[in-house]
Amino acid sequence: MLRAAMQWVGQVIVYVILCAGVGALASWPHYQQIEPNQAQIKLSLAHSGQRSKKCRRLTPQEIAKMPANERRPNTCARQRVAVRIQLLVDGNQLYDAVVEPAGLSRDGPARIYEKFVVSACNHSVTVRLKDTPGLGDFDYETTKQVAFAPYQSLAIDFSTDKGGFVFF
Amino acid sequence: MTAVRSILCFFFDVLESSLARFFPAQWNPLLNLGALGFFFYWIIAVSGVYLFIFFDTGVQDAYASVEYMTNDQWYAAGVMRSLHRYASDGLVVVMFLHLLRQFGLDHYRGVRWFSWVTGVVIIGMVYVSGITGYWLVWDRLAQYVAIVSTEWLDRLSLFGEPIARNFLHPGAIEDRFFTLMVFIHIAVPLILLIFLWIHLQRVTRPRINPPRGLAAGVFASMLVLSLVHPAVSQGPANLAQVPESLGLDWFYLPLFPLLERMPTAVTWGGAAILTLLFVAIPWLPPMCRLQPATVDLDNCNGCIRCFNDCPYDAITMVERTDGLPFERQPIVDPSLCTSCGICAGSCPTSMPFRVGSKLSAGIDLPDASMAELRTSLHAAAAHLKGDRRVIIFGCEPCLPQLLVTNETVATVPVRCIGQLPPAFIDYALTKGFADCIVVAGCAENSCYYRFGVQWTNGRLGRTRDPYLRKRVSDDQVRVIWAGRHGRRNLQHLLLKIDADLEEQKNRKARKNDRVVAERSKSHA
Numbered sequence: 001m002l003r004a005a006m007q008w009v010g011q012v013i014v015y016v017i018l019c020a021g022v023g024a025l026a027s028w029p030h031y032q033q034i035e036p037n038q039a040q041i042k043l044s045l046a047h048s049g050q051r052s053k054k055c056r057r058l059t060p061q062e063i064a065k066m067p068a069n070e071r072r073p074n075t076c077a078r079q080r081v082a083v084r085i086q087l088l089v090d091g092n093q094l095y096d097a098v099v100e101p102a103g104l105s106r107d108g109p110a111r112i113y114e115k116f117v118v119s120a121c122n123h124s125v126t127v128r129l130k131d132t133p134g135l136g137d138f139d140y141e142t143t144k145q146v147a148f149a150p151y152q153s154l155a156i157d158f159s160t161d162k163g164g165f166v167f168f
Numbered sequence: 169m170t171a172v173r174s175i176l177c178f179f180f181d182v183l184e185s186s187l188a189r190f191f192p193a194q195w196n197p198l199l200n201l202g203a204l205g206f207f208f209y210w211i212i213a214v215s216g217v218y219l220f221i222f223f224d225t226g227v228q229d230a231y232a233s234v235e236y237m238t239n240d241q242w243y244a245a246g247v248m249r250s251l252h253r254y255a256s257d258g259l260v261v262v263m264f265l266h267l268l269r270q271f272g273l274d275h276y277r278g279v280r281w282f283s284w285v286t287g288v289v290i291i292g293m294v295y296v297s298g299i300t301g302y303w304l305v306w307d308r309l310a311q312y313v314a315i316v317s318t319e320w321l322d323r324l325s326l327f328g329e330p331i332a333r334n335f336l337h338p339g340a341i342e343d344r345f346f347t348l349m350v351f352i353h354i355a356v357p358l359i360l361l362i363f364l365w366i367h368l369q370r371v372t373r374p375r376i377n378p379p380r381g382l383a384a385g386v387f388a389s390m391l392v393l394s395l396v397h398p399a400v401s402q403g404p405a406n407l408a409q410v411p412e413s414l415g416l417d418w419f420y421l422p423l424f425p426l427l428e429r430m431p432t433a434v435t436w437g438g439a440a441i442l443t444l445l446f447v448a449i450p451w452l453p454p455m456c457r458l459q460p461a462t463v464d465l466d467n468c469n470g471c472i473r474c475f476n477d478c479p480y481d482a483i484t485m486v487e488r489t490d491g492l493p494f495e496r497q498p499i500v501d502p503s504l505c506t507s508c509g510i511c512a513g514s515c516p517t518s519m520p521f522r523v524g525s526k527l528s529a530g531i532d533l534p535d536a537s538m539a540e541l542r543t544s545l546h547a548a549a550a551h552l553k554g555d556r557r558v559i560i561f562g563c564e565p566c567l568p569q570l571l572v573t574n575e576t577v578a579t580v581p582v583r584c585i586g587q588l589p590p591a592f593i594d595y596a597l598t599k600g601f602a603d604c605i606v607v608a609g610c611a612e613n614s615c616y617y618r619f620g621v622q623w624t625n626g627r628l629g630r631t632r633d634p635y636l637r638k639r640v641s642d643d644q645v646r647v648i649w650a651g652r653h654g655r656r657n658l659q660h661l662l663l664k665i666d667a668d669l670e671e672q673k674n675r676k677a678r679k680n681d682r683v684v685a686e687r688s689k690s691h692a
């Protein structure tokens with residue numbers, strides 16, 4: 001009798017241990033991705049650089065050689081130039097990369113997805129992009145003063161339709 | 169590997185015997201890990217179907233629908249949600265314990281590679297199911313899970329556009345992508361069920377249902393946990409913020425903080441190496457192949473006992489091909505046969521009494537045949553002296569614990585205790601080779617060849633063919649199932665047998681004296 005009772009009690013204890021373990025580890029200990037005094041910048045874009053060679057007018061002879069249904073006035077190389085992107089926070093360069101176009105024939109967009117942790121306070125955020133051939137200046141540049149709240153996640157995307165960098 | 173296995177074996181042995189103090193033998197959770205896995209799966213499936221009725225599959229409304237279930241309908245959908253979560257965690261716990269136990273018991277090599285490798289696929293599916301499940305709540309944990317997992321997948325650059333861009337800012341997320349996750353969360357568990365079925369293809373009579381008492385206990389405790397500590401969401405997802413402090417489910421997401429921080433070479437390289445290693449474990453090192461069972465049709469009457477007893481589905485009964493007047497004959501698939509010899513133990517033609525003629529069973533192991541067993545029995549008996557002689561039939565996997573040789577005790581090894589036909593016990597006793605027989609095998613519920621112990625118990629208890637003959641009395645056959653204390657228990661048993669035989673002898677002598685005395689009295 002006593003033995004049977006002890007068995008039941010023992011079983012209950014085993015189940016309690018199992019439940020306590022499962023219940024606890026299902027959501028504890030807590031995990032912090034970033035510190036409370038930090039914020040995050042996500043810089044991500046998919047943008048096609050310009051074609052690496054300018055389109056060229058075809059000569060009348062060249063046009064004549066083409067099959068009738070494929071005749072057109074210009075020929076364009078498919079390759080695009082690599083895109084250079086820079087991110088500066090308060091003048092400090094956090095990111096500077098030349099991103100190659102995607103695709104075997106290098107005709108796709110250049111894509112990046114980068115994250116940066118910054119302190120949660122006022123920052124001047126500058127992003128620059130160059131998508132043309134040659135060594136000249138950046139084609140796009142945006143600077144914004146951002147008052148970062150703790151845990152804020154600032155996303156920066158790029159869209160030529162929207163005139164360049166977009167801050168979210 | 170052997171050292172790791174021994175440590176695990178010891179660990180499970182200690183845990184199992186501790187649990188045995190509280191649970192009836194059949195209810196011991198450690199002996200029902202696979203079955204508990206199935207039980208948790210069914211809890212998850214039923215609660216999942218209920219949740220799906222109230223769940224809104226659009227990303228905008230998913231969170232609100234889960235909140236409704238948790239708060240407004242806490243007594244039904246809320247409990248279902250908690251059961252769904254905690255049973256999923258329970259599944260991970262029993263799955264890994266089951267894996268470790270199979271590994272510790274060396275149940276994963278040789279022809280058993282199949283169960284192991286399908287098991288590895290199952291681990292992947294369980295994780296995909298769990299992780300996508302967390303995604304659906306669309307709270308801040310879901311946001312974290314979605315972002316870390318997509319960022320990790322993106323590191324392989326398989327998808328044109330990084331899929332993590334779906335979560336760049338609050339306006340980026342699309343319903344389409346979210347619906348895909350809902351679909352994956354339903355489809356993968358269904359495929360998992362198919363894989364569980366495949367997982368069991370090479371074992372006969374798998375235990376997929378835990379005993380009622382254990383199932384009731386587990387379910388009741390999950391229910392209590394769900395009521396006392398319900399699963400809740402962690403605030404609505406907000407892609408404009410990094411989640412503050414997160415309550416991670418450490419059963420499903422323990423590697424997420426690493427995925428986030430470690431370089432690609434470590435995370436993807438590690439994942440690839442770990443997967444390969446896991447798949448390759450049955451061949452590290454490979455098991456030396458014992459010869460599979462072979463059938464000798466001249467000695468087979470098609471009784472199907474071998475087919476009934478084979479633990480690995482290696483025997484099929486087919487139409488007779490040799491013209492003998494029997495309906496069927498067995499054939500053995502060598503790629504499924506573990507060479508346990510249980511079939512030979514069940515074959516009615518494994519008859520040691522056939523003196524003179526060659527002992528040839530209908531089904532037998534070429535490298536550990538019935539004829540050899542009889543020869544080793546003769547050899548063992550030849551060395552024994554006195555009138556308290558004991559022969560131990562001991563199974564090979566536990567032989568180190570069971571091997572005893574001295575003037576009065578000899579051990580005859582068998583591949584598995586299920587390989588021992590009961591007729592051999594009868595033979596050894598009636599031929600006067602020993603005064604007592606000990607039948608010794610693996611720990612009762614951890615038989616290396618799954619059913620050796622169970623079938624032997626049935627044969628000796630005369631409830632399973634082939635029966636031990638009635639003329640063998642109970643005190644002439646002792647049974648011992650080794651375990652952690654196998655050696656010690658065997659020593660105790662041998663001492664007890666010795667004392668019993670001594671006592672029997674004295675009793676017989678006293679009886680003789682009495683008879684003689686009575687006779688002489690009546691003469692007088």
Ligand code: HEM
Pocket residue numbers: 201202203204205206259263266267270275276280283284285286287288290291294364367368371373374375376618
């Ligand atoms: C949800 C997960 C799983 C469930 C529900 C499950 C269930 C089962 C069941 C019911 C058995 C039959 C046991 C018996 O009756 O003797 C079994 C056997 C087996 N399982 Fe699993 N299993 C799971 C995962 C795994 C994993 C992850 C592995 C290893 C990677 C694994 C390895 C094995 C092996 C090797 C056997 C064969 C044992 C033998 O041949 O004696 N299983 N499993």
Ligand code: SF4
Pocket residue numbers: 460461477478479480481482483500504505506507508509510511512
């Ligand atoms: S030796 Fe074992 S696995 Fe092989 S056929 Fe006989 S019973 Fe089945």
Ligand code: SF4
Pocket residue numbers: 463467468469470471472473474475497498511514515516517530531
């Ligand atoms: S147990 Fe023996 S006699 Fe019966 S079918 Fe199998 S091999 Fe034939």
